Amino acid sequence: MIKGEKTSQKLRYSIRKVSTIGATSAIIGTVAFLGATTTQADEVGVASESTTSATLVTEAEPAVTTEAPQVVETTAVSETPEVVSETTTTASEVPETVSETTAVSEATTAVDTPVTSETTNDSEATSPEVTSASQPSTTVEDKDYSSYSATTIVKETGLTELADALVREAGIDPTTLSAERKEELNKLYVKSTETGTQMTYGDFQSIADTLLEQNEQYAIPYFKASEIKNMAAATTRDAQTGEVADLDVWDSWPVQDIKTGEVVNWNGYQLVVAMMGVPNTNDNHLYLLYNTYADNDLQHWQNAGSIFGYGLDAVTQQWSGSAVVNQDGTIQLYYTNVDTSDNNSNNQMLATATLNLAVENNKVVIKSVDNKNILTPTGGDGYYYQSYAQWRSTFTGADNIAMRDPHVIEDEDGSRYLVFEASTGTQNYQDASQIYNVKNYGRDAKFILSSFFDILDNEDMYIRASVSNAAIGILRLGGTEKAPTIQEFFTPLLSSPMVSDEIERPNVVKLGNKYYLFAASRLNHGSNDYAWQEANKVVGDNVVMLGYVSDSLTGTYEPLNGSGAVLTASVPSDWRTATYSYYAVPVKGSDDLLLITAYMTNRNEVAGKGNNSTWAPSFLIQIMPDGTTKVLAKMTNQGDWIWDESSETQATIGNKETSHLPGEDDGIIEGNPGGYDLKPHTPKAPDKPTEPDTPVVPEQPSTPVTPDTPNTPSVPETPTYSHIEKLHGVPTQTASILPQTGEKDSKINFLGMAMLTSLVVFFTPYKRKRKH
Incomplete structure (x- = not known):
């Protein structure tokens, strides 16, 4: 299934100089602002969620195969343009080269892991109890594709129902597939085996990813x-x-x-x-x-x-x-x-x-x-x-x-x-036929096809997979x-x-x-x-x-x-x-x-x-x-x-x-049989699970003291606002300018303060920093 992506928009409010007419509007706006109990003057986050899913035919061996393309085509059209464009770009790259396929594949999260693993290990060193019982992040639930026919052809794409479902769920545009690719895809089948618990290709990838993570939960401890x-x-x-x-x-x-x-x-x-x-x-x-x-x-x-x-x-x-x-x-x-x-x-x-x-x-x-x-x-x-x-x-x-x-x-x-x-x-x-058994891969369509193409395009991997x-x-x-x-x-x-x-x-x-x-x-x-x-x-x-x-x-x-x-x-x-x-x-x-x-x-x-x-x-x-x-x-x-x-x-x-x-x-050792390109790595040593000295470092309260810009001495510091200091501990610049929600002052004080604020805004050049 193609999952929709959550998108969020951040609406930023900026305060500028206003004209004489705008000052009146600012006063009215200030009064309205006082009535809002949750709005922040800094910025407001609005999240819009778009969930798109592809619905495919799940009936086993449907009698009328001409109906399948209709359902798939309708589903494909219903996808959002953003999702389609992204998956189509990826899909067109998947069948062509191993390197590009690998880059798209879930299997390649291993490549990025070493970059982030050091950061992860540092954080884990301060709180090992948090990660001690966690499962590897790479573990993904396998999807069952046994309900799709491996023999019935979808006329629109020339693919079997199984291949057609996999291609569409992987976000691949069927029109980008070569005749040779389609021929290989149509050899795919689903066969459950009787040989006990099966280690899938996805399991193997997860094991390799776990190794790369160098998480102290699994990494063999360092010896002296x-x-x-x-x-x-x-x-x-x-x-x-x-x-x-x-x-x-x-x-x-x-x-x-x-x-x-x-x-x-x-x-x-x-x-x-x-x-x-x-x-x-x-x-x-x-x-x-x-x-x-x-x-x-x-x-x-x-x-x-x-x-x-x-x-x-x-x-x-x-x-x-x-x-x-x-x-x-x-x-x-x-x-x-x-x-x-x-x-x-x-x-x-x-x-x-x-x-x-x-x-x-x-x-x-x-x-x-x-x-x-x-x-x-x-x-x-x-x-x-x-x-x-x-x-x-x-x-x-x-x-x-x-x-x-x-x-x-x-x-x-x-x-x-x-x-x-x-x-x-x-x-x-x-046998080489094992390469075409979808059950051997595990995970989802994107992983299955990416891995399948990897094996087809790599002679050594093809031989290994065959034996x-x-x-x-x-x-x-x-x-x-x-x-x-x-x-x-x-x-x-x-x-x-x-x-x-x-x-x-x-x-x-x-x-x-x-x-x-x-x-x-x-x-x-x-x-x-x-x-x-x-x-x-x-x-x-x-x-x-x-x-x-x-x-x-x-x-x-x-x-x-x-x-x-x-x-x-x-x-x-x-x-x-x-x-x-x-x-x-x-x-x-x-x-x-x-x-x-x-x-x-x-x-x-x-x-x-x-x-x-x-x-x-x-x-x-x-x-x-x-x-x-x-x-x-x-x-x-x-x-x-x-x-x-x-x-x-x-x-x-x-x-x-x-x-x-x-x-x-x-990395240079006499008689090194593996010829490994040895690189530094940072697995967490097991003798240091209790070193919480690092989290103390980030406490840097020196920065809040920086905004001591008393460039507005014209504003009378009335003792009316001293309770804000008691409430928040440290006085802030905005506390002396804008009243905070929840205050008990009279409407006259509110209106007077609003007018005063508007005048300050009008006559004082001010530019708000934008968050990036």
Whole structure:
């Protein structure tokens, strides 16, 4: 619908010299003025509202298609000339060039955001409580276009009813469309999918806009770069070479309770499984790390070694997963088995194994690994989730495949499930036809068509949109806890056809009576190049953590914060304090707090030689009753997986100036793989939510003293008006000239004062300032 624009006119009154005849009129006008109780002598604002809406045919598949053009044409004529002229100008530009389309699109609010975000952050710094529970301003309600026919042609325009409705609602003049554009528009259709909650193109744009806003509610807090250390436990024997080396450590997860998700106290220890490997090497294997339970000192962690032994190679790798304690005290590990033997491709399979551990001489040791079992040897099942064979048959080099990162959880009925990253199968498969499904876009007609034209006009975006099909899947486990099997696949909990090709590391946490689904993602694996490229330009990174909520584990999940954005990047990816692979851990005894863990420095020494990937300080987020979240100013030491009274520290809290090492802020870093055009940004540091010292500055009462122009001493300062001073506190120039409404003087005093005023106006040159 085209909304009318509110217009307001301001009528200004100016006082000039008047002629002798005009003086009499001024006296009469003054008396009339005294009777008005609300009119201001300065200016009067009059608002006139014009609301115009376009009414379109909403009947599904009308039998007589010739009636449709009549209704649309009549509606178009009823629009105000101002609206038509503006939308027509925009519309004529939309189909022609990508750059102009982007400028018109709602998607491009991201471009302007950095300009205003600094101001926003400054104001938010003084009143964080105002914005703490607000939803992103970019969240827009989706409109349903399923009632329009995608086959019936409107004769007047040569467009289908669906395309015709979209074009007119977007404010596009159909006569400006080329034959090629009309042909593409007539391919549009509306198809609802069965693949759970869908991330639309509009959601993706909102997530990117949230990142650009750098709102402290979502921005990952600043960490103090000088305090960040490599893990001592990461200097260990490498699984491939068997030699001691300084390893990167990245995706990590604790051994958790299968129901609550809390970190398990295993014989007085906390256990964490981590992906580790030699920097700049194809070295991806799992290690077991341990520490005294609730010890939050990074350097107290120790390494029990490579879980699957030594002498491993790069052909078979082990990637992310989860782990829980079995009833007999053994650890059940779920992980990703990756076979790269097929021309270095990544054939990913969900797998499991049982770890037999022991404590010997105050050290945790791996005694054996039993029950190694690949749960999904073909990758996906093909229908719900893309199989390796399906992917391989169409792979052209631009398509990601995913069947990884299994997260195990048990529901209230005792059933065990795996939530994992996947790609959609034939139920809603990847294809160029997804570009024409209006359902994939979300928002309104203007956004849909602007985005549609962007994709058509950009070859890279077209290819990305054709292969994007990231999903968060779920399956029910059968068998026993040590020998699990797949009992049943379900429709994905989340899918993103045409929008994103990678949403990874899912984990589900139950808080109270609700289930919360979280996942990490890099926006540069999405099809909207303009969105993630702007993030790279402004912030220097495009990583996010997404979040969704449901009343049941397998139920419908709704995005938190309107779009799903929970955490957004706040520093460039090659800074020492850049983070990724966010993993939410519940806080014992709390129904609304989560500890966010991650690794920092984006691997392979991008922050400089010797600055290996390491565990980041953890921090808290709070989930509000209205489905919003906020980052709290609560930070831990590096590698703290359990929040308790000893967790909070000030040592790792940074700000804009301290969150990078010397030289990192100049945009030139040796080995920078992204080639980002690094620019300064101003996310609000979480350690400064209570700095209300700025609002005190604007109090500048010095200006009211300025108008002390006693150039009218001829006016007798009668004590009659002293009560005005008492009423208003500070005497003003107008108070000594014009009587104010509400005074109790007699009519004679009023008339005398009016005459006196008129004479003053007549004989004294006076020019009123106009407001602009």
